[in-house]
Amino acid sequence: xxxxxxxxxxxxxxxxxxxxxxxxxxxxxxxxxxxxRLGSVDEGNAVMDFEPEELKRRSSISSAFHQFExxxxxxxxxxxxxxxxxxxxxxxxMQAADGALVVIDAVDGVKVQSEQxxxxxxxxxxxxxxxxxxxxxERADFFRAFEDAKNIFDPKPILLQLPIGKEDxxxxxxxxxxxxAITYADGKASVGxxxxxxxxxxxxxxxxxxENIAEADDALVEKYLEGExxxxxxxxxxxxxxxxxxxxxxxxxxxxxxxxxxxxxxxxFVEAMPxxxxxxxxxxxxxxxxxxxxxxPDPNEPFSALVFKTxxxxxxxxxxxxxxxxxxxxxxxxxxxxxxxAKERYSQLLQLTGKEQxxxxxxxxxxxxxxAKLKETKTGDTLCDPNNRIELKSAAPLTGTVSYAIVxxxxxxxxxxxxxxxxxxxxxxxxxxxxxxxxxxxxLTGMGQVHIETxxxxxxxxxxxxVTLTLPKVPYKETIKKAVSVQGRHKKQSGGHGQYGxxxxxxxxxxxxxxxxxxxKIVGGVIPKTYIPAVEKGIAEACQKxxxxxxxxxxxxxxxxxxxxxxxDSSEMAFKIAGSLAYKKAAEQxxxxxxxxxxxxxxxxxEEFMGDVMGDLNGRRGRVLGMEGKGKNQVVKANVPMSEVxxxxxxxxxxxxxxxxxxxxxxxxxxxxxxxxxxxxxAAKAEEE
Numbered sequence: 001x002x003x004x005x006x007x008x009x010x011x012x013x014x015x016x017x018x019x020x021x022x023x024x025x026x027x028x029x030x031x032x033x034x035x036x037r038l039g040s041v042d043e044g045n046a047v048m049d050f051e052p053e054e055l056k057r058r059s060s061i062s063s064a065f066h067q068f069e070x071x072x073x074x075x076x077x078x079x080x081x082x083x084x085x086x087x088x089x090x091x092x093x094m095q096a097a098d099g100a101l102v103v104i105d106a107v108d109g110v111k112v113q114s115e116q117x118x119x120x121x122x123x124x125x126x127x128x129x130x131x132x133x134x135x136x137x138e139r140a141d142f143f144r145a146f147e148d149a150k151n152i153f154d155p156k157p158i159l160l161q162l163p164i165g166k167e168d169x170x171x172x173x174x175x176x177x178x179x180x181a182i183t184y185a186d187g188k189a190s191v192g193x194x195x196x197x198x199x200x201x202x203x204x205x206x207x208x209x210x211e212n213i214a215e216a217d218d219a220l221v222e223k224y225l226e227g228e229x230x231x232x233x234x235x236x237x238x239x240x241x242x243x244x245x246x247x248x249x250x251x252x253x254x255x256x257x258x259x260x261x262x263x264x265x266x267x268x269f270v271e272a273m274p275x276x277x278x279x280x281x282x283x284x285x286x287x288x289x290x291x292x293x294x295x296x297p298d299p300n301e302p303f304s305a306l307v308f309k310t311x312x313x314x315x316x317x318x319x320x321x322x323x324x325x326x327x328x329x330x331x332x333x334x335x336x337x338x339x340x341x342a343k344e345r346y347s348q349l350l351q352l353t354g355k356e357q358x359x360x361x362x363x364x365x366x367x368x369x370x371x372a373k374l375k376e377t378k379t380g381d382t383l384c385d386p387n388n389r390i391e392l393k394s395a396a397p398l399t400g401t402v403s404y405a406i407v408x409x410x411x412x413x414x415x416x417x418x419x420x421x422x423x424x425x426x427x428x429x430x431x432x433x434x435x436x437x438x439x440x441x442x443x444l445t446g447m448g449q450v451h452i453e454t455x456x457x458x459x460x461x462x463x464x465x466x467v468t469l470t471l472p473k474v475p476y477k478e479t480i481k482k483a484v485s486v487q488g489r490h491k492k493q494s495g496g497h498g499q500y501g502x503x504x505x506x507x508x509x510x511x512x513x514x515x516x517x518x519x520x521k522i523v524g525g526v527i528p529k530t531y532i533p534a535v536e537k538g539i540a541e542a543c544q545k546x547x548x549x550x551x552x553x554x555x556x557x558x559x560x561x562x563x564x565x566x567x568x569d570s571s572e573m574a575f576k577i578a579g580s581l582a583y584k585k586a587a588e589q590x591x592x593x594x595x596x597x598x599x600x601x602x603x604x605x606x607e608e609f610m611g612d613v614m615g616d617l618n619g620r621r622g623r624v625l626g627m628e629g630k631g632k633n634q635v636v637k638a639n640v641p642m643s644e645v646x647x648x649x650x651x652x653x654x655x656x657x658x659x660x661x662x663x664x665x666x667x668x669x670x671x672x673x674x675x676x677x678x679x680x681x682x683a684a685k686a687e688e689e
Contacts, residue, residue, distance in 0.1 A: 004074075004299075004364045005275060005276055005277045005297065005298075005299060005364055005365045005366050006275050006277055007072055007073045007074060007275070008073070008074050008075075008076070008275055008276055008366045008367065009073060009074070009075045009076065009098065009099065009269050009270065009273050009274075009275065010076045010078065010096060010097045010098045010099070010276065010323070010366065010368060011075060011076065011077055011078065011097060011098075011099050011100070011101055011269055011273060012078040012080055012093065012094050012096075012097035012099075012100045012101070012126075013025060013077065013078065013079050013080060013100075013101050013103055014080050014082070014090060014094065014100050014101070014102055014103070014114075014117035014118075014120070014121065015082050015102050015103035015104055015113070015114045015117055016082045016104075016105070016108070016111040016112070016113035016114045016117075017059050017060075017081070017082035017083040017084075017113060018059065018082065018105065018108075019082060019103040019104055019105040019108070019114070019133055019134075020103055020105065020133040020134055020256050020257070021060070021079055021080070021082060021103045022041050022046055022048050022059075022060055022064075022079055023040070023041055023046075023256045023257055024103060024131065024133065024256040024262065025047075025048045025064075025066065025077050025079045026038060026039040026040070026041075026046050026047060026048060027256050027257075027259055027262045028068065028077065028262065028265065028266075029047060029066055029068055029077075031187075031259070031262065031263060032068035032069065032070060032266070033068075034066065034067075034068045034353075035047055041058055041059075042058060044058075047064075047066065047353075047354040047355075048060070048064040048066065048077075048079045048354055057450075057454075059081070059082070059083060060079060060080070060081040060082070060083075060086070061081055061083070061085075061086045061089075061454055062081065062086065062089055063078055063079060063080045063081065063089050063090065063093040063309065064078075064079045064352075064354060064355075065077065065078055065079075065321070065352040065353075065354075065368060066079075066352070066353050066354050067351070067353070070266040070269065070270055071266075071270050073269075073270045075266075075269050075270075076367075076368050078093050078094075078096060078097055078368075080093055080094065080117075082113050082114075082117070083113070083450065084113055084116075084447065084448055084661055085446070085447045085448040085449075085450040085451035085454070086447065086451065087113070087116065087117075087398060087447060088397045088398040088428075088429060088430030088447055089309070089428070089430070090117065090120065091120045091123075091395055091397075091398060092308050092309060092379060092380075092395060092397060092429065093308055093309055094120050094121065094124055094126065095124060095306060095308045095323070095394065095395055096306075096308050096321075096322075096323040096368050097124075097126055098126070098127070098273070098274050098275070098276050098278075098279050098366070099126060099127045099128070099129070099243070099269075099273040099274060100117075100121045100126045100127070100128050100129075101128075101129050101130075101131055101265070102114060102117065102118060102121070102128055102129070102130045102131070102249075103131050103133050104130060104131070104132050104133065104145055104148075104149065105132075105133060105134050105145075106132050106133065106134045106135045106137065106140035106141060106142050106145050106253070107134060107137050107138075107139050107140050107141075109144060109145045109148040109149075110145070110148040110149055110152050110153075110632075111659060112604060112605075112606070112633060112659045112660070112661055113661075115152060115630075115633065116661070118152075118153055123395070124395075125246065127243045127244050127246060127273060127274055128155070128243075128246070128249045129243065129249055129250045129251075129252070129268060129272065129273070130149055130153075130157055130249055130250070130251040130252070131251075131252055131253070131254065131265065132145045132146065132149075132251065132252070132253040132254075133253075133254060133255065133256055134255060134256075134257075135163050135166070135170045135253050135254065135255050135260075136167065136168060136170040136255035136257075136258055136260065137167065137255075138167055138168070139167070140166065140167055140170075141166075142163045142166070142253050146159065146251055148632075149251065151632060152632055153249065155246045155247055155248050155249050156212075156248050156249070157248070157249045157250075157251045158208075158209060158212040158213070158248045158249070158250055158251060159176060159205055159208070159209060159251050160175070160176055160177060160209065160250045160251060160252050160268075161173040161174060161175055161176060161251070161252045161253055161261070161264070162174040162176065162198060162201060162202060162205060163253050164181060164183060164195060164198065170255060170260065171183050171184060171185075171260065172184050172189075172260060172261060173252070173253060173254070173260075173261045173264065174194050174198055174202050175264065176202065176205055176206045176209045177209075177232055177235055177236070177239075178232055179194065179202065179206060180192070180193070180194070181193060181194045181195060181198075182261065182264065184258075184259065184260045184261065187258075187259035189263060210224060210230060210235070211224075212242075212248055213235055213238045213239055213242060213248075214230070214238060215242065215247060215248075216238045216239070216241045216242030216245065216247045216248070217237070217238040217241055217242075220234060220237075220238050236271045236272070239271070239272050240271060240272050240273075240274070243272050243273065243274070244274045244278055250268065250272060252264060252265070252268065275366065276297045276325075276365055276366025277297045277298070277365070277366065279297060280297070281294035281295055281296045281297070282294060282295050282297070282304070282306075282325040282326070282392055282393075283392070283393050284304070284382065284390040284391050284392040284393055285390070285391045285393075286389070286390070286391075287338035287341075287389045287390070287391045288338075293390055294390075295325050295326035295327075295390060295392075296326060297325060297326060297365050297366060298326060298365060299326075299327060299328050299364050299365045300327075301326035301327050301365075302326065302327050302384070302385040302387070302388030302390075303324070303326065303327030303328065303329060303335065303383075303384060303385045303388075304324075304325050304326045304327060304382065304383070304384045304385070304388075304390050304392060305322040305323060305324045305325060305329075305335075305382070305383045305384070305392075306322055306323055306325060306380075306381075306382055306383075306392045306394055307320055307321065307322045307377055307378070307379055307380065307381045307382070307383065308321065308322065308323060308379065308380075308394070309321040309379060310378065310379045310426050310427050310429075311370075311427060312423050312424065312426060312427045312462070317372055317373045318372065318373060318374065318426065319350070319352075319357070319370045319371070319372055320370060320371055320372075320374045320377050321352065321368065321369075321370045322368075322369065322370070322383060323366070323367070323368050324363055324364065324365055324366065324367050324368075324369065325365070325366075325392065326365055327365065327385065328362060328363065328364045328365065329349060329362060329363045329364075329369070330349075330361075330362055331348060331349050331359075331360070331361045331362055332346060332347045332348060332349070333345075333346065334346075334386070335383045335384060335385070335386070336383070336384055336385070336386040336389060337376060337377050337381050337382065337383055337384075338382055338384065338389050338390070338391040339377075339378075339380070339381040339382060339391060340376040340377065340378075340381065342375070342376040342377075343386060344374045344375065344376065344377055344383070346371035346372070346373075346374065348371070348372070349361070349362070349363055349369055349370075349371060350369060350370045350371065350372065351363075351368075351369060351370070352368070352369075352370055357370065378426060379397075379426070379429045380394040380395075380396070380397075380429065381394075382394075397429035397430045398430055398447060399430075399663065399665070400430060400431070400432055400445035400446045400447055400451075401447060401448065401649065401662060401663055401664055402445065402446055402447070402448050402449055402451070402452060402649050403443045403444065403445040403472050404443070404444055404452050404469040404470065404471065404472065405439075405441040405442065405443055405444075405469070405470045405471070405472045405473070406442050406443075406444050406456075406467045406468070406469060407442075407467060407468045407470065408465070408466070408467055408468075409466040409467060409468055410466070413465055413466075413467075414442075416463070416465050417442070417459075417465055417467060418433070420459055420462070420463035420465050421433050421444070421455075421459065423462075423463070424455060424458060424459065424462075428455070430446060430447050430451070431444065431445070431446050431451075431455060432444075432445045432446075433445075436472070436473075436475060438475045438551075438552060439472065439473040439474075439475050441472055441473060443472055444469075448649050449649050449650055452469065453469075456469065471646045471647060472646065474596065474597065474642055474643045474646075475551075475597060476549070476551045476594055476595065476596055476597075476672070476680060476684075477546075477551050477552050477553070477554045477594075477595040477596075477669055478546030478547070478548050478549070478551045478552065478553040478554070478587075478592055478593065478594055478595065479509060479553060479554055479555045479556060479592070479593060479595055479671075480507060480508075480509050480553070480556050480586070480587060480590035480591060480592055480593075481509055481590065481591035481592075481593055482509065482590050482591045483506065483507065483508035483509065483590070484506070484507055484586050484589045484590045485504065485505070485506045485507075486504070486505060486507070486582050486585040486586045486589065487502070487503070487504050487582065487585075488501075488502075488503050488504075488505060488535075488538075488578040488579055488580070488581040488582025488583070488585065489501070489502045489503075489578060489581065490502075490574050490575075490577040490578040490581060493569060497569070498566070498568070498569035499569055499570075499571060499573070499574040499577075500565065500566035500569040500570050500574055501531070501534075501535075501563075501565070501570060501571070501574030501575035501576075501577060501578035501579075502563045502564045502565065502578060503527065503535050503560055503562070503563035503575065503578045503579060503582055504560075504561055504562035504563055504582075505535070505539070505558050505559065505560050505561070505579070505582045505583075505586065506558070506559040506561060507556055507557070507558055507559075507582075507583075507586040507587075507590055508556065508557050508559070509555065509556055509590070510555045510556055510557050511555065512555055512595075512668055512669055512670070513555070513668060513669070514554075514555050514557075515554055515555065516539075516540060516543060516553075516554060516555075516556060516557075516558070517556075517557040517558070518536040518539065518540075518557070518558050518559075518560070519557065519558070519559045519560070520532050520560055521559055521560060521561040522560060522561065522562070522563070526562060526563055526564060526565075527560070527563040527564070527565055527575070528565060528570075530572070531565065531570065531571075531572060531575040532560065532575075533572075534572040534573070534575040534576040534579065535560050535563075535575050535576070535578065535579035535582075536558070536560075536579065537576050537579065538575065538576035538577060538578065538579025538580040538581075538582075538583070539558050539579045539580065539582065539583045541576075541580060542579070542580035542583040542584060543556075543583055543587075546587065546592065547584065547587040547588050547592055548592050548593075548594060548677075548681055549594065549680060549681040549684035549685065550684060550685075550688060551594070551684070553583075553587060553592070554595070554669070555595075555669075556590075558582075558583070563578075593671055593672070593677070594671070594672040594677045594680060594681070595669040595670060595671055595672065596641050596642065596643060596669065596670060596671075596672045597641070597642040597666055597668075597669055598639050598640065598641055598642065598666075598667050598668055598669065598670045599639070599640055599641070599642050599645060599664040599665065599666060599667055600637070600638075600639055600664060600665055600666075600667035601617075601622075601636075601637070601638050601639070601640055601645065601662055601663070601664040602635055602636070602637055602662060602663050602664070603617070603635070603636045603638070603652065603660060603661075603662040604630065604633050604634070604635050604660065604661050604662070605633060605634055605636070605652075605656050605659065605660040606632060606633055606634075606656065606659050606660075607632060607633070607634055609655060609656040609657075609659070609660060610627075610634050610636075612655050612656075613636060613652070613655060613656070613660065614636060616651070616655060617636065617638050617640060620640050620641070620644035620645060621640065621641050621644055621673075622638045622639065622640035622641075622644070623638060623639045623640075624636060624637070624638045625637040625638055625639060639667055640664075641670070641672075642666075645664065648662065648664075649662075
């Protein structure tokens with residue numbers, strides 16, 4: 001098994017949507033003889049894009065897995081989505097990779113999603129290489145894309161290849177390691193001498209490459225400085241070292257669709273990307289404690305694995321996909337899940353090959369495998385040896401930025417919605433579903449509008465449930481602005497047992513975020529102790545429906561300081577009513593006002609759209625808190641009222657040509673400007689009627 005771990009590479013294909021990751025994966029699989037025909041994203045027959053929603057959109061919405069062999073080395077490919085809407089899946093699945101290939105479009109250069117994917121690679125300390133794709137396209141510019149990458153990315157990108165020809169005349173590459181030209185005709189490669197017009201450039205770039213690579217290996221630097229010629233195997237050795245230590249990121253180029261220079265990747269995967277055994281131990285905890293422990297990537301260590309994806313397969317039920325970080329696994333057996341304190345049994349071990357699964361007899365350290373029908377296990381959980389327990393560290397899913405209220409199209413489908421969405425949420429950890437008691441709405445939150453729309457399509461296709469999406473209601477609140485003292489008196493003494501409760505309460509405003517506070521200042525027993533909690537309860541219940549528009553009233557203090565009682569007619573109920581009467585009277589006298597939720601936003605946008613984004617945020621009553629540069633982008637931090645950003649995602653997309661991204665979370669409540677209050681109050685009253 002040790003040998004197997006050395007002969008394994010787990011490579012994630014990452015980068016912005018439309019850069020050609022899936023096409024590249026299809027060509028790699030086809031040329032390695034794994035698939036019998038070359039799948040195409042445009043024709044809807046790609047092996048790696050098979051969900052109906054992917055075929056409809058012609059882009060990946062979920063990571064897919066496949067493998068091939070090259071030079072007796074097994075290469076696991078993880079083809080990840082490049083669309084912002086499905087980036088949480090990309091990030092979770094990158095935990096299973098030991099290296100990442102960043103695919104950049106030679107026409108578009110580095111887009112914001114490429115930068116975000118690069119940040120994920122940095123977060124997981126993944127070695128990276130860059131593949132500049134579509135060099136054959138009109139307006140493609142390999143060198144501009146390379147400069148782009150150099151200005152933005154760290155570790156620094158270094159050139160391994162130069163393109164021969166440009167746009168539709170692109171026909172091959174100069175390999176700076178072997179100093180040979182590789183040209184292609186009908187997908188077939190032939191090796192020859194470097195064209196005369198490229199010789200000078202190739203010589204100077206080779207010089208720069210040797211200097212860059214030598215940086216990763218001190219012995220090589222000495223050899224180089226003493227004027228010795230470095231062999232190709234010397235360079236490959238130092239190249240792998242530099243990639244593994246993230247000293248640099250090698251850059252190569254090609255045109256996946258025309259199968260030009262894709263084959264050079266095989267060699268680089270094997271020679272420059274690390275095996276799982278080279279990636280160092282995986283950190284974790286002793287279950288139930290904060291004590292840090294780890295597992296070395298070694299087949300002789302106890303078994304441990306991290307679940308990074310769950311697939312709800314209509315035929316084989318739920319598939320749990322995990323990477324083995326240590327030890328080995330037999331074709332059937334049990335393992336322990338420390339996150340759920342549960343033993344799980346599995347009857348077969350599966351390897352994912354696109355939409356199919358293949359049964360395998362065993363798996364070792366570094367392998368990516370799946371099992372079906374586990375009862376308790378979810379994405380992010382650890383599976384381990386029951387006698388050697390560890391809880392591995394997992395990345396958390398990204399937090400959603402867009403919420404919609406969902407309503408079933410058919411009456412009585414509420415329960416069905418919840419059960420069906422729960423199944424989709426097992427598969428998609430970036431989705432959240434919650435019931436907002438204040439607005440009485442069910443809110444579905446995801447990474448963007450397209451994400452939510454895709455979920456609705458899957459809901460209909462997989463579970464035959466149809467829903468309508470609407471923008472959520474804003475959970476306004478009310479508060480008071482001045483202190484008042486009032487009497488709440490409830491007296492009913494006609495016929496039968498009477499009711500009597502009398503209290504004097506001072507109401508005063510509190511700072512934002514204080515909530516409701518109650519203070520008992522009764523002395524001398526003017527109200528018996530047993531009735532005091534009833535006054536508090538009466539106020540607490542009454543303030544759930546404010547006097548302006550029926551929104552809950554918050555951030556005030558009620559001080560009970562006087563009152564009276566009747567030895568026969570007083571009761572808890574009478575004092576509860578007295579408390580609620582006191583609240584209603586006070587709320588009207590104490591300058592009631594409306595509060596609105598304010599969101600803390602971070603908007604990342606290329607420099608050129610900065611003015612538009614800032615102007616737009618100001619137009620939404622936003623308050624800009626600051627800005628900072630990040631690569632060639634700017635990050636704007638601002639507080640903006642929730643009512644102004646309910647449909648911000650499509651607006652930002654059109655403002656920035658799809659290159660802006662944002663995140664937001666609740667910050668605090670703030671007073672609604674006077675000129676807007678009346679509109680909100682009227683709308684709330686109209687809805688009530």
